[in-house]
Amino acid sequence: MNLNTAREGWEPTHCLNARGDPFIENFNMSLAQPHARSVRLNGLATCLRLEEVYWNILSEMARFNDCSINAVLSYVDREVHLRYGGVKNFSGLIRVVCVAHVLSAEGLRLTPSPT
Numbered sequence: 608m609n610l611n612t613a614r615e616g617w618e619p620t621h622c623l624n625a626r627g628d629p630f631i632e633n634f635n636m637s638l639a640q641p642h643a644r645s646v647r648l649n650g651l652a653t654c655l656r657l658e659e660v661y662w663n664i665l666s667e668m669a670r671f672n673d674c675s676i677n678a679v680l681s682y683v684d685r686e687v688h689l690r691y692g693g694v695k696n697f698s699g700l701i702r703v704v705c706v707a708h709v710l711s712a713e714g715l716r717l718t719p720s721p722t
Contacts, residue, residue: 638663647677648684655680657698664705 638660646655657665662676669676683704687694694700710716 646680649681655698655701657701661702661705664708665701668705668708 639658641656642659642662643654643656646653665676665679669679687700
């Protein structure tokens with residue numbers, strides 16, 4: 608399917624009923640580029656691939672808690688195992704943790720969608 612075919616019949620008003628352009632002014636596309644880093648989760652070496660924006664948020668979380676990014680990731684890994692018995696998609700969990708952190712800093716809550 609080519610791009611023109613995908614756009615046929617598409618109207619901006621059908622997209623989320625957004626009140627504005629979802630791209631913020633001066634959007635930096637490099638923030639969406641995935642970047643793999645070697646990390647240690649509770650002593651075990653692994654590789655974690657996240658978009659640069661999430662690494663930036665993790666860096667801020669680490670700075671706020673006066674620790675390293677590895678310490679933040681190890682804490683999340685340990686807590687998800689203790690509270691929920693683990694998770695299949697750790698990268699996805701970290702993305703959600705980052706979004707929840709940003710929303711919390713803005714005074715907003717991350718709530719589950721109704722089923």
